[in-house]
Amino acid sequence: MESVKPLAVTPRKKLARSFAKVLHVKALIGIASVDGLKNVISDANLKDEGNMGKSNKSSLNWSESFVEDDDEEVQERKANEALLAKLFASISVVKGAYAELQYSQSPFDPDGIEAADQLLVSELKNLSELKQCFLKKQFDPSPERAILEAESKELQGVIKTYEITGKKLESQVRLKDSEVIFLREKLEEANKRNKAIEKRLNQSGQLAVLDNVHISGLSPNHFITVLRHAVRSIRNFVRVIVDEMRSADWDVDAAVNAIEQDVVYIAEDHKCFAIEAFVCREMFDAFHFPNFSLSKESLPDRSRRQQWFFGRFNEMKSMKAKEFLAEKPRSSFAKFCRVKYLKLVHPKMESSFFGNMNQRNLVNAGGFPDTAFFTSFAEMAKRVWLLHCLAFSLEPQASIFQVGKGCRFSDVYMESVNDEIFLYSEVESDPQVAFTVVPGFRIGKTVIQCQVYLSQHQSKAKKISSTKQR
Numbered sequence: 001m002e003s004v005k006p007l008a009v010t011p012r013k014k015l016a017r018s019f020a021k022v023l024h025v026k027a028l029i030g031i032a033s034v035d036g037l038k039n040v041i042s043d044a045n046l047k048d049e050g051n052m053g054k055s056n057k058s059s060l061n062w063s064e065s066f067v068e069d070d071d072e073e074v075q076e077r078k079a080n081e082a083l084l085a086k087l088f089a090s091i092s093v094v095k096g097a098y099a100e101l102q103y104s105q106s107p108f109d110p111d112g113i114e115a116a117d118q119l120l121v122s123e124l125k126n127l128s129e130l131k132q133c134f135l136k137k138q139f140d141p142s143p144e145r146a147i148l149e150a151e152s153k154e155l156q157g158v159i160k161t162y163e164i165t166g167k168k169l170e171s172q173v174r175l176k177d178s179e180v181i182f183l184r185e186k187l188e189e190a191n192k193r194n195k196a197i198e199k200r201l202n203q204s205g206q207l208a209v210l211d212n213v214h215i216s217g218l219s220p221n222h223f224i225t226v227l228r229h230a231v232r233s234i235r236n237f238v239r240v241i242v243d244e245m246r247s248a249d250w251d252v253d254a255a256v257n258a259i260e261q262d263v264v265y266i267a268e269d270h271k272c273f274a275i276e277a278f279v280c281r282e283m284f285d286a287f288h289f290p291n292f293s294l295s296k297e298s299l300p301d302r303s304r305r306q307q308w309f310f311g312r313f314n315e316m317k318s319m320k321a322k323e324f325l326a327e328k329p330r331s332s333f334a335k336f337c338r339v340k341y342l343k344l345v346h347p348k349m350e351s352s353f354f355g356n357m358n359q360r361n362l363v364n365a366g367g368f369p370d371t372a373f374f375t376s377f378a379e380m381a382k383r384v385w386l387l388h389c390l391a392f393s394l395e396p397q398a399s400i401f402q403v404g405k406g407c408r409f410s411d412v413y414m415e416s417v418n419d420e421i422f423l424y425s426e427v428e429s430d431p432q433v434a435f436t437v438v439p440g441f442r443i444g445k446t447v448i449q450c451q452v453y454l455s456q457h458q459s460k461a462k463k464i465s466s467t468k469q470r
Helices: 011-105 110-135 143-202 204-210 220-247 252-259 268-283 302-316 321-327 332-344 347-354 358-364 372-391 420-424 458-469
Strands: 399-401 414-416 432-438 440-443 446-448 450-455
Touching: 011 110, 011 143, 220 252, 220 268, 220 347, 220 372, 220 440, 220 446, 252 268, 268 332, 268 372, 268 432, 268 450, 302 372, 321 332, 321 372, 332 358, 332 372, 347 358, 358 372
Parallel strands: 414 450
Antiparallel strands: 399 440, 432 450, 440 446
């Protein structure tokens, strides 16, 4: 039997079959890969869409919860602000009520006290309610309106407090006014007493120590007593002049500089010494003449002159100047008063002081004005006249002297009216006399010092003044 032979397969056919198998396998593998990739991508997209949906839902829920929390916080803050506003308003009302309670106690006002007490109790209850509301978190449902009402209430309390404070200040002002009135009355009484004392001091009764003195018993001490009274009356008249100057709006500095030039005063009130010096110069002018330089004045013989002057002294010392002038208008003293008044009181001065020259015209006509100004002048003239009479009653007679400007100070012959200069002057510079205020006298070996105002050179005086101010 014949055997079957296998088909002859050429190498070419084998190669083609192998290549086909490879392509078939690759084709199968490629389809499976694409489909798998598509499935993977689709699954991933589905998962992402699910996750995104979930995330969007969660973010919406978070934002909604955040907005709700923020609103709650704002509402709570407004509620707290309203509560605090109510608290401050109540405190303001309590302050006003307490102020009114205090004010109503003096002077006592029962109605005011009762009203203030009720308001205090009401506001304290209100504060207690506010405390409970805060603890229980019971806030006002409309905080904006509550804040406005609380602010209005607080302003009312502040206004009430200011009103009470204003009333207190007004009552204090009234109290001070009453105190001022009371003190003014006391001042007037004190001034009246001072004037009465001055009047008594200026009266001749102060010279009673000379009532029983014989001419042989006269001494320099008696002269010094009369001199002190004369100086006191001069200073009283100077005070009257200064008051009239100020009332007439005079420039006192200019008047003082016209009297004493190139003088630097340590204190402002020292300028009155220049006016006093002027009055003394006029009143003591011709003091060394027995007839005081009065024309047509007859004098007794020298042997009887001492007794004659002492008789004049005793005649006048117990009388007031006005009374003596009224009784003896043609006496030597009356003539002395006329001469000194017309010389001392300038026409422009009198016209400026009183608006006219009636007093001067009356003096020129031989009369004597019944005014306070002339009365003060007459008292001063009387004291100078008495001093003159006593000076020529002594044995030896008293002589007058004064010190020139620029002289070196000597405590033997001078007495300073401004002792401050010794405290503020330099050691190496001696103070000098600026002018004599009250003249001095010699009675035998007794020296009665003249009163002087001291100064230094102008530059040094300014230094002294500034040192004193420091």
